[in-house]
Amino acid sequence: MDSKRILVIGKSKSGKVTFVKALTGTLPSGLNLTSNETSHAGLSHEYTLKNKYFQKEVGLWIDEYTNLEETLEAYASEDAKEVINAIGAIIYTFRSYEPQEWSLWNTFSENLKNPIPIVGLHMDTSSMVVPPDSPYLEYVAFFQTGKNEFGEKLGLERVLEIFDCCEWDFDSNENVSEDFVLPGKDSSMSLDDSELNALVNQVKQLRGSDLDIQERKKQAISFINSLVDERFQESDLN
């Protein structure tokens, strides 16, 4: 599997495993079913994304936090850059809406170098909220079904629709060092128009001059020496 992952993150008992079960049909391996107190952080699972254009094996990572601010600071740090680059979508599960957490997710998403779709998945069936509109974070009520009055899909179908349009392949350009400079892009090697015109004029003068052949050869060699770093000699042509 060489595609990006879905990160499912939320507080303890926020519905992360419920979402994974609904999405994939199975529970993550390594899940401790005997205890309700075990943290779900570090679990992983596999999911096959299918639509009429492509099919992709996408991994699921499950993480749990107690302090969202600290967790998001860790994800935003330089050490976690590779982790962030490996994530194609983030599902933030919650039971009760907290404006401060919503705001933290907004700030986190704004500061990402490459935007990642983030879905705030409300897992509670008894209440609905209307969080402030955000271009970075989308609210989805998990237990809703069908479509709203605007024809937009609701619930898990909307989450699947978001997944269909995410970037799951790793961009090869992301791994290129920013210090890498292509040959010829260095400005010291580039010629501006005036330098090029001067060179062309020198060639024309040499060609049109009335000097004897030996003198023209000397001038040609000195002209070539001005272009190359090493001393050029006629014997180099043999």
Next chain:
Amino acid sequence: MIYAIFIFNNKGNPRLTKFYTPIEESDQQRLLGEIYYSVSNRTAASCNFLESSLIAGKNRIIYRQYATLYFVFVVDEGESELGILDLIQVFVEALDRCFNNVCELDLVFKFQEIHAILAEIVSGGLVLETNLNEIVAASKSQMPKSKRSGGLNIGTTLSSFATRF
């Protein structure tokens, strides 16, 4: 005259960009960002017409939102706003008929067909055809036979698209 036609989703990702007037590439990117910012901040109760000066002096931005997609036409003052609004509906219905319940993925993976359908409607910034049946027939004749959709009931196609006013 129509200066440009865009389709982008509610995250600002462009799904179709078509310019009918020469614009530098860097300006195209900036334009798209500004239009997305203008359109996405409007509520459902807002008017679908915006005055702007983003392209070639005074012009108008006319948009409609269908589910998570914005269809945006940038036109000059000579175009009728209601006419363009209706044209957007014709374009969307043509897409829906040609793709059998069109979705955002169709715009991503079938961009050539999308452009071919649009070319039946608008050419050189001028409206070419507004008859839906003519547009769909011309577009379907260009599509590969194996990918043509079957006969569609108008009632079921329109039920999949709701409009915001």
